[in-house]
Amino acid sequence: MNTLWLLIVPIIGFLGSVLLAGSAKKYPAVMKSWALIVSLALIPLSVVAGPSIGAVITGPVVFGSSLLLGFTELSWYFVLMIVGITVLTIFFSVGALRSLTVFPLYYGWLFLKVMGMIAVVLSRDLLSFFIAWEMMSWATFFLMRQGGEKAHRASMGYLAYAVVAGMILLAGTLFVRNTLGTFSFTELSQRFGGADTGILVVALILMLLPMLIEAAVYPFHSWLPDSYASTETSITAYLASISTRMGIYALTVFLFSILGLQVVDRIGVSSHWNLRMVLLVLAALTAVLPTFTALFQHDAKQLITWHSIGQGGYMLLGLASASALGTAGGLFHIFNYLTYVALIIFSIAAVEYRTGTTNLNKLGGLITKQPVAFLGMLFGIIGLAGIPPMNGFVSKWLIYRSLILGGYPFIALCAFLATIGTILSVYKLIHNTFLGQLREEYEGIREVGFWMQAPIWILMVVVLVTGVFPGLILQWVARIQASLGLEVLAYNLGGVSPGEGNLNMIAVIILFLATFVAAWLLFLTGSRRRIVSQYDNYAGGHFLNKNVPYNFNYNFYSAFDHIFDKQYQRAPVKKIERNLGRFISTMADYTRRIFTGQINTYAAYGLLAVLVVLIVLREVL
Amino acid sequence: MNAGVGLIVWIILYPLVAFSLGVLLGGYGRKFTARVQRRVGPSWIQPFYDVIKLMGKRTNISHGYMHDVSIILLLGGTVMTLYFVPVPGYHFFGQFGDFIVVMYLILIPSLGMALGVGQTANPNGSIGISRALQMLAGYELTFMLAFIGLAMKHHTTSMYDVILAQQTGGIATWSIVTDPLLGIAALFALQGMLNEKPFEVIMAPHEIATGPMTEMGGKYLGMMFIQHLILLVMELTFFINLFLGGALNWFEYIIKLFAVFTVVLSVNAVYGRFRTDTALRFFWKLPLPLAALGVLGIQFLAK
Numbered sequence: 001m002n003t004l005w006l007l008i009v010p011i012i013g014f015l016g017s018v019l020l021a022g023s024a025k026k027y028p029a030v031m032k033s034w035a036l037i038v039s040l041a042l043i044p045l046s047v048v049a050g051p052s053i054g055a056v057i058t059g060p061v062v063f064g065s066s067l068l069l070g071f072t073e074l075s076w077y078f079v080l081m082i083v084g085i086t087v088l089t090i091f092f093s094v095g096a097l098r099s100l101t102v103f104p105l106y107y108g109w110l111f112l113k114v115m116g117m118i119a120v121v122l123s124r125d126l127l128s129f130f131i132a133w134e135m136m137s138w139a140t141f142f143l144m145r146q147g148g149e150k151a152h153r154a155s156m157g158y159l160a161y162a163v164v165a166g167m168i169l170l171a172g173t174l175f176v177r178n179t180l181g182t183f184s185f186t187e188l189s190q191r192f193g194g195a196d197t198g199i200l201v202v203a204l205i206l207m208l209l210p211m212l213i214e215a216a217v218y219p220f221h222s223w224l225p226d227s228y229a230s231t232e233t234s235i236t237a238y239l240a241s242i243s244t245r246m247g248i249y250a251l252t253v254f255l256f257s258i259l260g261l262q263v264v265d266r267i268g269v270s271s272h273w274n275l276r277m278v279l280l281v282l283a284a285l286t287a288v289l290p291t292f293t294a295l296f297q298h299d300a301k302q303l304i305t306w307h308s309i310g311q312g313g314y315m316l317l318g319l320a321s322a323s324a325l326g327t328a329g330g331l332f333h334i335f336n337y338l339t340y341v342a343l344i345i346f347s348i349a350a351v352e353y354r355t356g357t358t359n360l361n362k363l364g365g366l367i368t369k370q371p372v373a374f375l376g377m378l379f380g381i382i383g384l385a386g387i388p389p390m391n392g393f394v395s396k397w398l399i400y401r402s403l404i405l406g407g408y409p410f411i412a413l414c415a416f417l418a419t420i421g422t423i424l425s426v427y428k429l430i431h432n433t434f435l436g437q438l439r440e441e442y443e444g445i446r447e448v449g450f451w452m453q454a455p456i457w458i459l460m461v462v463v464l465v466t467g468v469f470p471g472l473i474l475q476w477v478a479r480i481q482a483s484l485g486l487e488v489l490a491y492n493l494g495g496v497s498p499g500e501g502n503l504n505m506i507a508v509i510i511l512f513l514a515t516f517v518a519a520w521l522l523f524l525t526g527s528r529r530r531i532v533s534q535y536d537n538y539a540g541g542h543f544l545n546k547n548v549p550y551n552f553n554y555n556f557y558s559a560f561d562h563i564f565d566k567q568y569q570r571a572p573v574k575k576i577e578r579n580l581g582r583f584i585s586t587m588a589d590y591t592r593r594i595f596t597g598q599i600n601t602y603a604a605y606g607l608l609a610v611l612v613v614l615i616v617l618r619e620v621l
Numbered sequence: 622m623n624a625g626v627g628l629i630v631w632i633i634l635y636p637l638v639a640f641s642l643g644v645l646l647g648g649y650g651r652k653f654t655a656r657v658q659r660r661v662g663p664s665w666i667q668p669f670y671d672v673i674k675l676m677g678k679r680t681n682i683s684h685g686y687m688h689d690v691s692i693i694l695l696l697g698g699t700v701m702t703l704y705f706v707p708v709p710g711y712h713f714f715g716q717f718g719d720f721i722v723v724m725y726l727i728l729i730p731s732l733g734m735a736l737g738v739g740q741t742a743n744p745n746g747s748i749g750i751s752r753a754l755q756m757l758a759g760y761e762l763t764f765m766l767a768f769i770g771l772a773m774k775h776h777t778t779s780m781y782d783v784i785l786a787q788q789t790g791g792i793a794t795w796s797i798v799t800d801p802l803l804g805i806a807a808l809f810a811l812q813g814m815l816n817e818k819p820f821e822v823i824m825a826p827h828e829i830a831t832g833p834m835t836e837m838g839g840k841y842l843g844m845m846f847i848q849h850l851i852l853l854v855m856e857l858t859f860f861i862n863l864f865l866g867g868a869l870n871w872f873e874y875i876i877k878l879f880a881v882f883t884v885v886l887s888v889n890a891v892y893g894r895f896r897t898d899t900a901l902r903f904f905w906k907l908p909l910p911l912a913a914l915g916v917l918g919i920q921f922l923a924k
Contacts, residue, residue, distance in 0.1 A: 424758075
């Protein structure tokens with residue numbers, strides 16, 4: 001069975017890394033080669049997995065129903081994305097990690113994480129889903145801790161959320177088992193239809209909450225930015241691009257495959273105000289609020305991790321709008337997001353590798369020094385902002401159109417607003433890093449090497465090609481839609497079929513190239529230009545030199561700052577979180593006082609316990 | 622004439638025609654403002670002389686390759702977007718991209734310019750770009766909401782279909798008559814899109830030395846001028862197509878262009894400049910809620 005190898009190979013990778021961890025400090029090359037070999041072995045395995053779609057492996061029987069592993073169209077889509085990003089991350093890390101002294105188990109946790117994620121997308125019953133989910137969460141936790149004291153502190157925020165999510169998921173799993181009598185997805189999908197509304201609502205809350213937490217949907221998002229941004233930058237790329245999206249995977253499976261659209265639409269007070277509306281509103285908040293929070297960040301990694309929350313909002317918007325256009329947009333956006341966000345963070349990492357900082361107030365003018373990183377970030381931000389011709393635009397277009405025609409004008413407005421916020425913050429990112437005045441201390445730096453450049457080039461090609469020929473990915477998406485029982489999008493190579501709307505990216509790119517060449521010819525008609533130094537600049541009569549900082553990057557969006565500063569400081573979710581934390585630590589303090597450490601107190605407890613038992617026994621007997 | 626030949630002629634002529642109209646409108650604008658201020662004003666085709674002069678300059682200063690590419694992207698991107706905008710007798714590319722595509726294509730030139738201005742390493746330029754981007758949250762949002770209203774009403778996102786829907790019953794079916802709230806909101810947004818006072822925060826010559834144009838000279842500035850004139854025509858055409866029922870022939874189209882531009886110029890002539898945050902607050906207080914009311918109206922009347 002091919003699919004089982006997808007689980008076995010990462011485990012072998014994990015065990016190998018653990019064995020090699022001792023020698024990693026002395027011979028990092030051995031560890032890196034091992035990681036490369038294992039990750040490369042995953043590629044053929046994931047590619048040839050296609051024919052096993054539909055096959056189910058039955059495992060041991062637990063609590064009266066057997067553990068099931070199986071492969072679906074959606075699983076395959078995710079497996080390919082997981083494997084792809086893992087290979088690219090490992091490629092990048094070979095160049096980016098100067099030594100493995102600080103991260104002896106970097107690759108170990110990475111492979112464990114891969115295994116957990118693949119197990120999640122393979123599991124076909126709630127119990128194995130829960131087990132895989134927990135493995136994945138723990139691997140994420142350890143992966144996050146690769147980056148010193150700051151990362152350790154930040155990872156605790158994730159841990160708190162992950163443990164709560166895991167417990168709720170366990171409760172939900174057991175609740176569903178007790179009321180509907182099975183763990184299996186296929187059996188559940190038949191039984192949920194006939195279940196009564198009370199059971200449905202409880203099961204829904206218990207199952208949806210952990211998925212919303214993992215997908216970092218507002219207001220359960222606050223664990224993400226700090227914990228992702230504090231780790232080693234290649235891990236940030238990995239976690240931001242695929243890890244959070246497992247929540248979206250779970251939501252897709254739960255909403256469309258297990259519950260089914262009819263059941264989802266039944267839950268609510270009217271045909272308009274139902275569960276989908278709740279999800280749409282949450283998704284709109286997720287898209288808008290974190291995106292505008294990103295504007296105020298001064299650290300490149302923080303900025304982009306806020307976007308990894310916001311972009312999840314778009315996916316949920318698309319999925320919850322439930323039309324052919326919308327679900328295609330949501331599913332397509334998962335892939336697009338993965339490619340451009342990894343591209344942006346790799347570029348940030350390339351800059352960090354040379355300059356040693358990701359602080360946006362301390363960079364600038366690196367475009368001539370690191371042109372490849374600049375191009376990578378440029379392609380990435382065009383995708384992230386959803387501007388043609390990159391792939392992010394196509395999926396966002398599908399989502400906008402679906403929301404407008406579906407009759408959700410204000411939700412659509414939120415989607416547009418979030419895009420404006422995205423454009424603003426990504427321009428700040430690229431401006432403060434690569435444009436403006438070059439600082440004196442960065443005059444000697446140069447481009448990064450092959451291992452770090454290769455993933456950037458590959459992702460640039462992917463982002464552009466899937467933007468110009470979205471049909472390449474939409475054909476997968478359409479198959480997934482069919483397998484989930486959703487309406488299927490009519491697509492063609494350049495966009496959507498004329499019946500679905502007017503979009504053809506091939507025409508757009510041809511026109512783009514033609515007009516670009518025409519404008520270039522016009523540019524050439526003028527007399528030759530001369531490139532001057534950055535100090536040869538208009539400064540209102542002053543002379544510029546190395547000692548004059550002449551740059552605008554601090555407090556870049558001052559008008560927004562002026563308007564929103566108070567709201568930003570207020571941060572209601574953070575406040576609730578802080579108060580809850582304080583409450584729990586107070587309660588824990590009271591609990592702690594039970595354990596006084598004195599033998600006579602414990603003796604008294606014992607006596608009390610015996611007394612209680614005696615009383616209870618007397619009542620019962 | 623064969624349809625294919627006609628199309629090729631259109632593709633070659635459309636940018637030139639738009640540029641010529643832009644020159645006339647730009648000249649009219651300067652003359653209009655001058656007369657309001659009791660000056661004689663420059664020639665009617667002064668923008669054309671400006672462009673010729675700038676393109677012929679012998680000294681051209683560049684700050685690097687991004688600076689060069691940005692100016693090419695600026696003009697190329699604008700002309701590309703132009704092809705998706707239907708005018709009387711031409712709507713070929715509309716089938717490959719609807720109004721949402723147009724609204725995002727128009728960001729390519731802006732982004733190109735933003736990157737180029739960034740490389741010129743002049744803080745005045747960066748401030749101008751920062752203001753331009755922030756203003757998107759004001760006028761672009763308002764215009765999009767007005768468009769969402771129309772799209773919901775006619776159940777299409779294509780600009781050409783909206784025009785056709787408005788042309789069914791003469792003036793009575795123009796969006797500005799059927800949905801005046803959306804029309805008024807979009808008119809406010811148009812003022813911001815055209816960067817005219819009181820929303821002229823991007824250039825702000827007395828404050829940030831013309832912002833993005835600070836380090837532009839010679840053919841760079843010349844190409845910016847060309848782009849500006851084409852953009853002027855294009856954005857006025859958005860409003861005409863979406864709210865004034867498009868146009869059945871070129872005579873009607875040109876009349877409408879000048880009429881709408883006169884409204885914009887009149888406001889421009891008598892107002893001072895807002896601060897960026899004031900301009901944003903203004904958009905969120907008046908035009909955006911107006912558009913929201915209009916959309917609510919459409920939503921409830923449809924039921």
